[in-house]
Amino acid sequence: MDHNNDENLHRVRITARGGKAAIEIDGQRVDPGALSGHTVTHREGEPPQVVLYPGDYAESTFEGLTRISLADMPAPGPAAAVFLSAIDAEELERSALARPDLGTGPHSLTQAMLTQLVEWASGL
Structure with missing residues (x-):
């Protein structure tokens, strides 16, 4: 299959x-503030x-033709519920009460x- 003629491919850097x-x-x-991350995968x-x-990345560089997908961000509720239930x-x-920034106001x-x-x- 000749992917160089595939109209769904985009040049990415x-x-x-x-x-x-x-x-x-x-x-x-791409506006850097518009994204929270990216992944690059490749199958032979x-x-x-x-x-x-x-919606932040380790040092890397990629340049070439690729298919691009926009991921749906998972709803934060289920992960927050798991975190909070473990507290x-x-x-x-x-x-x-031991925090140095604990105030005295309402x-x-x-x-x-x-x-x-x-x-x-x-x-932290």
């Missing part, structure tokens, strides 16, 4: 360094496929707990 990537499709730069005998995730309420309260404990949950979810 991806230059990634650290947490940033510059992506061009058919010579047009087929052109590479780039999947763009709407020990006593440990959350203890950690929030809702300050709730804010400290939410900040703590964000840090735990981020691996």
Whole structure:
């Protein structure tokens, strides 16, 4: 099969360094703020496929003809439910009360707990 004549193929250039990537499709730069990630896969005998995730990358470079797909982002609810169900309420309260940024105003404990949950979810 001659993939060079396939009208579904696009010229792609991806230059990634650290947490940033510059992506061009058919010579047009993709707004970096529009994407949260990408994957490049390739099977023998087929052109590479780039999947763009709407919405940060290890250092890499890819340039060539590829099929491009736009991925649907999964709903965050189920993953959040799993994360939150694993939280020990006593440990959350203890950690929030021990935070140096715990305020004294209304809702300050709730804010400290939410900040703590964000840090735990981020691996901090």
